[in-house]
């Protein structure tokens with residue numbers, strides 16, 4: 001069966017209308033196939049996966065504690081290895097909070113040991129499941145329920161891929177729900193690699209971003225088109241490939257569509273544009289490319 | 292356990308036993324997406340309402356025969372229109388706001404060329420015979436179109452043509468380099484193959500026309516405008532002053548009139564430009580003299596450009612005031628004009644610029660300032676309670692059997708595609724009349740309008756799939772351009788100007804299938820589903836179902852939460868989102 005036709009996610013889940021994280025999961029599973037076990041630390045997906053005895057995904061899921069994505073996967077991998085099962089892929093599917101913040105230690109430990117698993121962080125840029133609290137993935141300029149009013153977040157988003165790359169893992173990549181082909185290709189590629197693999201998937205959240213549900217793919221796409229979230233992959237911590245070189249789009253186009261950025265002034269947006277440009281040029285340098 | 296790990300007690304592992312499919316999340320929905328095909332601006336702008344987005348979709352898939360048949364159901368002459376239509380479709384193409392319009396006319400011609408090369412026989416829907424007979428007078432574009440559609444609708448049809456060969460203006464008025472005779476003959480041959488009888492050399496005079504009334508159930512009169520309109524100036528009748536249309540007819544009849552020296556062509560329409568370009572090909576010099584400015588010329592832009600490339604000169608803002616013979620040649624006296632204010636039709640109003648005149652010594656003068664009906668009875672009767680004027684034709688029920696006045700006689704737009712549209716409209720109106728009387732005509736026709744204009748669709752009239760489309764004309768803003776990238780429009784291969792001056796060979800050359808498919812791939816397919824599957828792919832609720840057999844998609848409202856993503860991510864606005872519980 002063509003990978004894209006395979007359906008391992010079910011209807012009837014309780015994700016919000018237009019949820020980017022569910023689109024991410026659907027594409028991911030299409031490319032991954034069913035020979036896999038998924039570790040799911042606390043996050044929106046813990047809920048979307050269904051209340052016992054229901055499951056919205058057709059592969060085994062192990063619900064794990066919030067901070068243990070890396071450690072639980074390590075254990076599952078070890079158990080499968082003990083049973084001589086080298087075929088089954090172990091996957092951790094965690095939110096940005098569970099990855100950038102509380103789960104970072106377990107993740108760093110696991111990839112430092114080059115544990116054989118795929119870690120996917122679906123990034124909706126805040127702790128959404130508990131009510132939109134800021135995480136270290138929340139971008140500069142964003143409103144969250146813990147960065148309200150004039151106290152909007154004035155710190156930059158942590159660059160998680162670079163942190164993982166610094167561990168020199170065999171494969172690290174970014175992906176985006178608006179680029180399904182690229183996303184599925186990367187999943188298949190990751191599946192074929194041994195050792196620690198990390199995929200950072202940009203997944204919009206209509207509820208937390210204060211955007212209309214029908215715009216969630218469009219806005220995710222714009223994150224790539226504006227260079228806010230470039231699509232690239234890094235092999236063995238050194239070989240960079242940029243997968244998509246956008247035309248000149250201004251970041252303000254992306255910001256002005258989202259309620260969480262409504263308070264930003266033109267000057268703020270100019271400052272953000274500079275940050276984005278700086279990051280992009282840094283990435284180009286790493287990839288040995290020119291603008 | 293063999294692994295050596297021993298557990299005191301068996302671990303309790305809760306295992307899920309069912310999917311979430313028992314949750315009918317459709318109850319969350321307050322907006323309802325649905326499939327709704329719409330109308331493309333190109334189709335609405337096409338006088339015959341061709342289903343252009345579908346044609347281009349089929350070309351992209353390499354389904355050339357189906358694409359050609361799709362055109363044939365709306366237009367019996369794609370090989371003609373692909374060459375001589377001024378393609379208003381392209382002017383309205385949404386792609387123009389993105390990069391450049393799709394080369395619709397080039398693809399239309401490609402399909403015709405391909406079908407003829409492969410000797411393809413079209414398979415078209417046809418109504419069973421009605422037992423009714425209709426006579427069509429004139430085999431120009433309007434007459435041929437009427438004959439074709441009459442046949443599709445089950446009428447027996449005789450076409451009576453005065454000349455020795457069918458085609459009317461297409462045969463005798465449009466030069467070979469724009470429309471080769473062989474191409475026209477193939478198109479007419481296909482119409483004949485469909486069952487139309489064309490009787491050439493049958494000039495219908497008034498008495499014969501009266502006789503036809505008694506022998507047929509309806510008559511269509513589409514004999515065009517062939518009588519030169521006089522200039523109304525002195526010297527108009529001196530030898531050396533010729534009628535443009537007659538000249539074109541002679542050339543197309545195979546004559547090669549001598550045109551040495553300078554030839555002045557008076558007029559600014561397509562006939563004037565056709566005469567000028569023919570003169571150039573016969574070795575003469577051509578100067579077009581026009582009362583208004585070049586930008587006011589009714590001739591098609593591409594024709595004017597082509598003429599200039601070939602060395603035709605255009606003198607603007609000059610009105611002829613007299614012609615006189617002198618030294619074996621002619622002296623054309625011209626009055627300088629200027630623009631002052633605007634005419635009722637929005638064009639600049641021309642008035643004499645002082646009293647100054649200018650004289651031009653020329654060998655010949657061609658008059659191409661428009662034409663009238665050859666005989667007065669060709670003119671439709673004045674509007675009264677026994678006539679129905681439609682957008683492009685006039686029906687008269689004055690004396691027994693209905694008579695339809697079509698093409699140029701109907702007094703609308705004077706171009707080939709408008710004439711084809713006129714024949715089609717008249718046939719639909721007659722069919723509607725035969726089925727339900729005069730009272731149903733307007734309603735029947737308006738139910739098969741394409742978009743908001745006057746174009747009519749035979750597919751809709753026949754109750755085909757196109758009937759389900761909404762009239763809404765898709766705008767550029769409604770296209771999700773994220774799914775398209777800039778692609779240059781094909782450049783039509785053409786003969787070089789130097790090559791063109793030497794012969795009447797067709798200027799525009801053929802296209803390869805690969806090039807055609809690439810060009811068709813530029814089409815957004817505005818408003819119609821091309822099966823790209825975006826709606827299916829992006830649905831977060833796995834609620835878009837693809838029917839394996841029919842290839843159709845449908846939405847499972849048990850689960851659809853109404854997020855609207857499918858509607859926004861449909862690149863071509865083939866879906867709609869409406870309030871739940873609405874209409």
Ligand SMILES: Cc1ncc(C[n+]2csc(CCOP(=O)(O)OP(=O)(O)O)c2C)c(N)n1
Pocket residue numbers: 042043044045065066067094095096097098099124126127128129130135
């Ligand atoms: C140790 C611990 N602290 C707090 C929580 C409560 N909690 C559950 S999910 C969640 C937020 C998860 O955020 P993120 O990882 O970004 O995933 P999202 O919900 O945004 O998808 C929190 C704080 C928890 N389950 N465990």
Ligand code: SF4
Pocket residue numbers: 331332333334343344347383384385386393395813814815816817
């Ligand atoms: S893009 Fe295609 S369907 Fe749309 S207007 Fe142009 S030719 Fe017609």
Ligand code: SF4
Pocket residue numbers: 326819820821822823824825826827844860861862863864865866
């Ligand atoms: S998204 Fe593609 S498949 Fe779905 S309706 Fe639009 S054109 Fe058709």
Ligand SMILES: [Mg+2]
Pocket residue numbers: 095096097123124125126127128129
């Ligand atoms: Mg989150």
